[in-house]
Amino acid sequence: MINIKKILVPTDFSEPGRTALRYAVEFADQFGSSVDLFHVIQAVPAGAMLSYRPLDELQASMKAHAEEEMDKLHTEWSDYSFPVQKIVVDGHPFVEIVRHAKKSDADLIIMGTHGRGAIAHMMLGSVAEKVIRKAHCPVLTVRDPEHEFIHP
16 A cells, blocks of 8 residues: 655745645645645855845845745645645755655655746756656656646
C-alpha cells in the first residue's frame, strides 16, 4: 500500500501553482498527509538594477509579499483537515525545493508547471524538470489548464 505522510507543494503563486495545491488538498485528504506549502524567493543578483531601492529593502519587500500571498492561499483553503506548514526561503527554486523535500522526508512533491514552448524552455530551463530529475521522491506535475481529475 502507498503511504503518503508528507506532501511538499512548491508554489510561485501562479495558476498552475493553485491547481497543484488543489491536487495536494485531495491527496492529503485521501492519505491523511501533512502539507508543506513552500515558496522560494529567488535572490536578486547584486548587479541588477531593478529599482531605485536598496537591494536589502527589495529582498525584504519580496519576502513580505510572499508571506502575504502564503497567508491568502492558506485562508483560501482554511478548511484543511490536515496540518499545513507555510515555508518561505531564499535561494534558487529547484535547489531549495529538492533540499527541503529531502530534509523534511517528503513522500511526494506536487507542483505546477507553466508548459512553456520549446524555445522558452531552452532559454529559461524548467524548475519542474530539474526537480523531477533531482528529487528523492515522486513528483506530480500539474499543468494548467489541462485535463483535470478534480473539479472545484
